[in-house]
Each structure stands twice: as C-alpha cells, then as structure tokens.
Amino acid sequence: MSTPQVVVHHHKDLMAKAAAARLITRIVDAQSARGSASVVLTGGRNGNAVLAALGESPARDAVDWSRLDLWWGDERFLPEGDPERNVTQARRALLDTVPLDPARVHPMAASDGPYGSDVEAAAAHYGAELAAAAGPEDHGQVPAFDVLMLGVGPDTHVASLFPELPAVRETERTVVGVHGAPKPPPTRISLTLPAIRAAREVWLLAAGEDKAEAVAIALSGAGEIQAPAAGAYGRSRTLWLLDDAAAADLPRGLYPPASA
Numbered sequence: 001m002s003t004p005q006v007v008v009h010h011h012k013d014l015m016a017k018a019a020a021a022r023l024i025t026r027i028v029d030a031q032s033a034r035g036s037a038s039v040v041l042t043g044g045r046n047g048n049a050v051l052a053a054l055g056e057s058p059a060r061d062a063v064d065w066s067r068l069d070l071w072w073g074d075e076r077f078l079p080e081g082d083p084e085r086n087v088t089q090a091r092r093a094l095l096d097t098v099p100l101d102p103a104r105v106h107p108m109a110a111s112d113g114p115y116g117s118d119v120e121a122a123a124a125h126y127g128a129e130l131a132a133a134a135g136p137e138d139h140g141q142v143p144a145f146d147v148l149m150l151g152v153g154p155d156t157h158v159a160s161l162f163p164e165l166p167a168v169r170e171t172e173r174t175v176v177g178v179h180g181a182p183k184p185p186p187t188r189i190s191l192t193l194p195a196i197r198a199a200r201e202v203w204l205l206a207a208g209e210d211k212a213e214a215v216a217i218a219l220s221g222a223g224e225i226q227a228p229a230a231g232a233y234g235r236s237r238t239l240w241l242l243d244d245a246a247a248a249d250l251p252r253g254l255y256p257p258a259s260a
C-alpha cells in the first residue's frame, strides 16, 4: 500500500493537461523498461478530459501506441456504441485517433454483446481475460498495470464501486457485475478493490466543487465501504490529481501549494 500523494492544479483544464503529460511520460518509461505499457482507463468527465488533452499534446508521438495495452476500470452495461458507454467516450476523446493495436484494446462487454443481458457472465469473462494477461511476475489474477486511473464521483465512488453496495465488499473476484447503482445506468461492470490495488500506480482524478466533499472524506481516514475512493491505492504510488475547487475542503497541511 502506498501513501496518497496530493497534487493540486489551479484549474481543471490545467489538471487534465498535466495528467496527460504525466501519463505520456509513464507510458514511455514503461515501454522502454519492459517493452510495453498497460493503462486502465476510467469513464467520467475528468478521465475523458485527460484523454482529450493527451490527443492534443505534441508529445503524444513519443508513445508507441502499438505497444500499449488498454483496459477499463468499469463500464456502463449498455448496448455497443451507446454514447454513455465509457469505451464509446474514450474512443471519441482519443482512441479513434491513435494507431493502437486492436488486439491490445480490452473493452468490457456491451449489454447486446456475447453475454446478452447477463452482466455476471460478462464480468466473469473480463476477469478471465485479465487473468490470462497476467504473467508470473504479476503475482496475481490481473496484470500489474502501469497506471490505473479512476474518476472520483461526488459520492466517493470509483470505477463502479459505490458506497455500501456489495461490489465494494468483494475480496475474491477481480471483476463483478453491479446492480442498483445510484448513478445511471444501474447495471454496470467493475474492477474490484483487489484488482485496483494490483496496479503499480493508481491515479484518482477529481475536479470541480461538487467533488470537494468526496475528496475530503476519502482523504480523511474514511472506511472504504462507506467511501470507496479511500480504498483505492497502488502498489508503489497513489496520486490524487485535483483542481483547486476539488481540493477546497482538504486541510492545507495535506498538500504543498498549488503546483501550476
């Protein structure tokens, strides 16, 4: 478990640009050290803003897109191509514009996909796909992702792990079906906390005043069942990337002056 480190930027656009720059560096470093990199994408406003900023960065050409594995932290269980699906939004924000190897892009199943409306089967399949991608060096049922990004919801949810719902209590499976999510759609697929914690680096993204309370709760010692974001950490690094508004309720002692 790594201790959370907080970085605060003055504005959400700056936060997205800085996170994109950080992500490029991390991917390039991993590719030069191990030959390839693996990143877990998040849905939501901030995750998509990071992808869009990455697409606009001249440094995007430093990435070897053909040696990048992309996974998702969660998915809204909707038909293929639905504009509310996280993968649809990620494709629009960035993925359709870069030369990825399609075999290395791993979206979660759609509700009209091979498992139909059986979200449990779709989740089990994703768990098996992750297990197959994990090597002996990963010491577990999922790869040791280089970076796993999570948007933090105003209720402290991350991925599709919502406060008090069964998914956030899962300790065995790496991927679960989610029913009755308070944010639409109610049916989702999500990585669990054990899968999230397999990542080398976990980055939590929050911008805007509607996230301030959630950020303060999660970083003030709350339990992960009540505040799932509090249970999201990486093996070697846990980074909270915030804008001023999302950091407004944090005690100043928790982070250095705004970095940019």
Ligand SMILES: O=C1O[C@H](COP(=O)(O)O)[C@@H](O)[C@H](O)[C@H]1O
Residues within 6 Å of the ligand: 042, 043, 044, 045, 046, 047, 073, 074, 075, 076, 086, 150, 151, 152, 153, 154, 158, 159, 160, 183
């Ligand atoms: O529904 C979801 O919401 C969260 C947070 O989204 P935001 O727009 O409030 O930043 C996101 O992390 C998750 O992947 C997504 O499915």
